[in-house]
Amino acid sequence: MAKHFIPIASGKGGVGKSTVSVNLALALTRLGARVGLMDADVYGPSIPTMLGLTAQPGVDAQRRLTPLTVHGLQVISMGLLMKPGEATIWRGPMLHKTMEQFLKGVAWGDLDYLLVDLPPGTGDVQLSLCQLISITGAVIVSTPQDVALNVAQRAIAMFAKVKAPVLGIVENMSYYLCPHCGQREEIFGSGGARQTAEQLHVPFLGEIPLITAIRETSDAGTPLVVAAPDSVGTQAFVAIAEELVRQVHQQAGAGALAPTEISRTNASHIKIVWQDGHESMYPARELRLQCPCAGCVDEMTGHVRLVATSVPADVQPVKMDVAGRYGVAIVWSDGHRTGIYAFDRLRAMCPCKACEVRR
Ligand code: ADP
Numbered sequence: 406m407a408k409h410f411i412p413i414a415s416g417k418g419g420v421g422k423s424t425v426s427v428n429l430a431l432a433l434t435r436l437g438a439r440v441g442l443m444d445a446d447v448y449g450p451s452i453p454t455m456l457g458l459t460a461q462p463g464v465d466a467q468r469r470l471t472p473l474t475v476h477g478l479q480v481i482s483m484g485l486l487m488k489p490g491e492a493t494i495w496r497g498p499m500l501h502k503t504m505e506q507f508l509k510g511v512a513w514g515d516l517d518y519l520l521v522d523l524p525p526g527t528g529d530v531q532l533s534l535c536q537l538i539s540i541t542g543a544v545i546v547s548t549p550q551d552v553a554l555n556v557a558q559r560a561i562a563m564f565a566k567v568k569a570p571v572l573g574i575v576e577n578m579s580y581y582l583c584p585h586c587g588q589r590e591e592i593f594g595s596g597g598a599r600q601t602a603e604q605l606h607v608p609f610l611g612e613i614p615l616i617t618a619i620r621e622t623s624d625a626g627t628p629l630v631v632a633a634p635d636s637v638g639t640q641a642f643v644a645i646a647e648e649l650v651r652q653v654h655q656q657a658g659a660g661a662l663a664p665t666e667i668s669r670t671n672a673s674h675i676k677i678v679w680q681d682g683h684e685s686m687y688p689a690r691e692l693r694l695q696c697p698c699a700g701c702v703d704e705m706t707g708h709v710r711l712v713a714t715s716v717p718a719d720v721q722p723v724k725m726d727v728a729g730r731y732g733v734a735i736v737w738s739d740g741h742r743t744g745i746y747a748f749d750r751l752r753a754m755c756p757c758k759a760c761e762v763r764r
Pocket of ligand 1: 624
């Protein structure tokens, strides 16, 4: 199985999600990683075309599908299993079954990364995936335009809802790169995704220019990263792959910091035992006052909106759950339920003497 599951999502179609998935997967392969690409865009599986694949996957002795290998990349797609021109009407349970089959019924072997090209939008496949596996983090692809960014924000919100971390945003078609003179033209006004990433506290992974060769190479079945390994476009994909690897390791680090126990010792304190054995005891009301959610803290300025006198003296947690791999979601007795406290922040807030001295 794969060490890291990374869905690639976009709020809407046509932003280049599949193009980015394929080239990013190949760029990761180029960095020496073992990579699989699962085309879960069951409505319009375009990955086989982009990789020039026409053969059908085989079946191994354990009756598992064997992925096709191309340019060192392992690939499975609904497009490889459907007859050309065959249209399928997908309903929720069928999608869930297909996701399950693609994840568990495929002989993926030992992979470092399994990239999953999701259908556009925020529907059933995304939810199925989050229920079936523990996602390392999602990558969101957007173009620089406002409208595309707004839908990207919806995709980010959807992953937050199912407590799956977001590894970062890729801005595709950032600017036009003239193939003749190499001049950069900001046709959509680039930088929008970077700003959105900053506003939403999500890492920005990098930008891909609009280059005719990206479309031409995809259409011809040999993506740019393989067809033109030294091109500017390939360099952009490799830089994003490197940043992605960095973010994955950070996420894994966040996982290593995860609590092994979260409990209430008494009415006024919350106890967290960390993986390294350290114990933190937080006064409940203090933690409530430190809520990092957008309702309590202005995301842009960091200004605290929460009025301390509005929080009852005896406020207590009524529910505490680990949120994905990065934080603790707390529902409070005053009805507040939108705060997710990141592990690293919680650990930094540990009120014990030893931690205080270190600060
Ligand atoms: P999505 O998966 O989001 O629907 P695709 O990856 O199918 O989008 O891309 C849509 C079209 O845009 C394709 O024709 C593709 O070749 C083209 N395309 C994507 N990214 C770029 C880019 N950076 N430069 C030029 N063409 C691109």
